[in-house]
Amino acid sequence: MVELRGVGYEAGGRRILEAVDASFLEDRFNVILGPNGAGKSTLLKIAAGLLAPSAGTVRYGERAVTPADARGLARMRAVLSHHVELAFPLAVEDVVLMGRYPHYGRAPTARDREIVASALALVEMSDRRRQAYPTLSGGEQQKVQLARVLAQIWSEGRSAESTVLFLDEPTSNLDVHYQVHLLEATRGLLGRGCTVVAILHDINTALQFGDRFLLLESGRVALTAERADQIPAALVEHVFRIRARQVRDPEQGDVIWRFGR
């Protein structure tokens, strides 16, 4: 579980986050929603231990999170950003192996190699393992990055220490095929003691894959919801400055949002 208490952040005299209290639950797909500039990315960086908050605390269960503990955090927390470019033709398996860096010293163990192979198999990229990363398509590159972060917090079954996976707009460059594939693969981590926290821009995607929601507006929490139907249309209209209308999927019965001006 990831707990933020009274988290504030200021940069260059500007207040970006103010008194944010939030709990991201274990074995849930926690989604952070909010318009551009609401402070989502900053909140994620603080929660992931990259930035120290100006006020407040972050804990993973009993563990206090600080940037000074970078190495320790790296063994149980991974972050997938939205697009990682490489200027060098590194092989796919070498990129995935980076996820194991916090776990080994000079040379990877057989176990590290196994985990890399398993992570590549999970994202269905095993046959590309020797290909140069920059020659892959954007969607394939993102699959490889997912394999890298999965390798970083890999555990068989339910491990003793719980893990945390942050996703910072992981699907914003991807077509629907890769979007669905990637988000389903991350949902596969649930039930193994992993807390998944994702920033997603597409509200319908967020509602389809998420099972706990935090709506951020101008650096403050506007709403916390457990289910999609607990999010009032009026609030969404106000926060995103748009007209919103809910329709029902005739087969599944779940809510789909339509937006207009």
Added chain:
Amino acid sequence: MLSRLTRRQFCLALGSLLALALVASAAIGAFTFSPAQLVRDLAQAAGWTPASAADALGRNVLLKLRLPRVLLCGLTGAVLGVSGTIMQGLFRNPIVEPGLAGTSAGAALGAALVFVFGGTTALAFTSLGSLAVPVLAFAGAFGATMLVYRVSSSFGKVNVFTLLLAGIAVNAVCNAGTGYLSYVARDPQARNITFWNLGTFTTADWRGVAMVGLVFAVCFGWSLRYGKALNALMLGEDEAAYLGIDPQRLILRLILLNTLMVAVDAAMVGVIAFVGLVVPHMLRMAKSSDYTFLLPASALLGAVLMELVDIAARLVIRPAELPIGILTAVIGAPVFLGMLLRQQRLGGAPVATGGAHG
């Protein structure tokens, strides 16, 4: 064929190549040695076989002139190869080398100060004696590199664009300083600066070999610890931090060890361009961009290439020899232009790739 070799086999092959290049480089020159002669002279020098008077001249040439030159040349190649690898890792760009970030130009300015004012007692650094050139070269190189780094880093982050532009500015200032010094210098000193700016192994002696060898051993050993970190840095500073690496500390340490190695070497042999660019490039093409492989392999390949170029420098205009920097520029500059063209064709911005976006 190369791709079938494992990385270990690849490095072993490079090592064997280096052994061959060292022997060839020791044998070839104004005074030619056969392999049998090399063995005999070395055995006599080591005292394993009684020294014969007939071999005295050859032995002297080999021990006092040829061997220090061959070793200093190999060490220089290794220093420049490793330095190119480290800097390309730091800047996340394959077209960077020590000449670019002000390191070489700063070292040249520091050394030129000693060449021109070294004779005047008024300056404090004359008390450094023979260490004056390496110490001032280091001061110049470190000052220039740190200035480039400070200018280009804000909010604790290094901006690659600014870094490259700052490198151009600092290079211009250092070159102007060196140019002024060679302008005001009396003739023999000016000639010294010219030679030094083109690189030369003709002044090699055992003291230089020992100094560069020691500094290289320390810096190279130190750099081997950062193979994984340099790989992680390819993903961008934030991604590296998520993998447990402190990018700011890493960058500072790498600049320090890189500057130390390049400056001490440059103080002995002058400025030799493009080796640091070409060596990692060849290794990336032949094998892999993994820094845990590139770091050791670039030391070996750098040494091999430098020996080959030095042999060529001794042969092309026999009995005179070409300054080594002229040859490396003639070979390296087209490679550099080719790399630029290729990056442009691939559509990637040559200076801003690498890292996470968003």
